[in-house]
Amino acid sequence: MCLIVFAWRPGHALPLLVAANRDEFYARPAAALAPWDDVPGLVAGRDLQAGGTWLGLGANGRFAALTNIRDPRQPLGSASRGELPARFLASTQSPAEFMAELQPQLHQFSGFNLLLGDGRQLWHLNPRETQPRQLGEGIYGLSNATLDTPWPKLLRARQGLQQALHDADDERLFAVLADPQPAADEHLPDTGVGRETERLLSSVFIRSATYGTRASTLVRIWEDGSRSIHERRFGPHGEPLGETRLELR
Template identity: 45%
Template sequence: MCLILMAYRQHPRYPLIIAANRDEFYERPTRQAGFWEESPDLLAGRDLLRGGTWLGVNRDGRIAALTNYREPHQPDPTAPSRGDLVSDFLNGTPDPQAYLERLRREGGSYHGFNLIFGTPDALSCYSNRSGEVVRVEPGFHGLSNRLWDTPWPKVVRGKSALRGLLQQENVAPEALLDLLHDRTPAPDEDLPETGVGLEWERLLAPMFIASERYGTRSSTAILVDYKGTLTFAERRYEGGDADEVEFTFELS
């Protein structure tokens, strides 16, 4: 993922709302969100190149989502896949605290990442670049390719839009997916400096990215209500077309 917006305990019906965009090179093969054949309780899209995922849920209430930490250096092809961090947590049995200890022990072998993980009752975000864990507190939050709540233009714009949308009593997944389709550019003076050059900073600044080779591949909305019902909707963009899937189930 390259943008994750979250409203935590800010709505009278939904204590947890997540809206997220996944940005990736268009040629990287991807499977649409669904329950995995070998892990029938795990719901997520799938990176067919390395086998992991960027965001997913489990019927037992586990939730995990990943963003890369933007770094200008060339990637190490021998580094383990960051997508496995999401699927490993969703498939695993250790509690979140035990998983955090694993991240602290093994996180240095991965390229830079931020991982949100936990359950609707208790979520954390860990970055292997800061080495810090943030407990998610009630409020509106955003995460892109730096650290938790770093005020990049897309994060600031997205949090404001989410706050406005949640003035409604009923929040539809389609409204969250539409919110994520914002292509508004950011003024140059508001752009971060991450070492990738001004042209790429401009390209990567909108909430929804579109270019010749790289852009937003899918948008995801997750809503969990106070009765324990989870709704997961994905809108996938492939070859100029968009298709959607939606799942609703009770958390066990």
């Protein structure tokens, strides 16, 4: 998952609204959004290469999402980062408890951002940056750096979410996630992957022959505990491959 924008508003009728794009090589196999037969209550897409997920819902209002850190110089971990959201969604721990238990294991994973919620609290962890922290009310963005790093794509998507909050129908939110506009060269970040790749990765929605936005997902969690998750899937050059919408009560 490479771009997540979300509105966290405790006490609001819709405390959590999430719009996210998963960017990945098209050749990496993945299963569509669905309940997991082997984990009761877990609903997510699934990485069929390593077995984890990038975003999903669990029992009792649980939510988890992950982005990777883009840094070719970082040491590669021995464990898949996608196991972290799946582990939390299958557990009964609070976000704080899960993150505390995770601390001795962090050396096993390449860099990541982890977002965890249980319907009452929302927590963020980037082990390179800070200790786990509980998030206050606000509109946030995560890409492949740290929370609210001002990359052009993140700023555009976060602004789009903010403008859509009062009329947040699915089509308007998917339009925010479908933005193909690349950043101007003078505003590109330098993450060590070269100017041409930085340019390709600078749009909210990425498309090419081999790598791009594989899924766009909307999540809504209401104060009464009801939830919805809506996923649209794409192939090379952004070709639509299908969609799934689930309502959870």
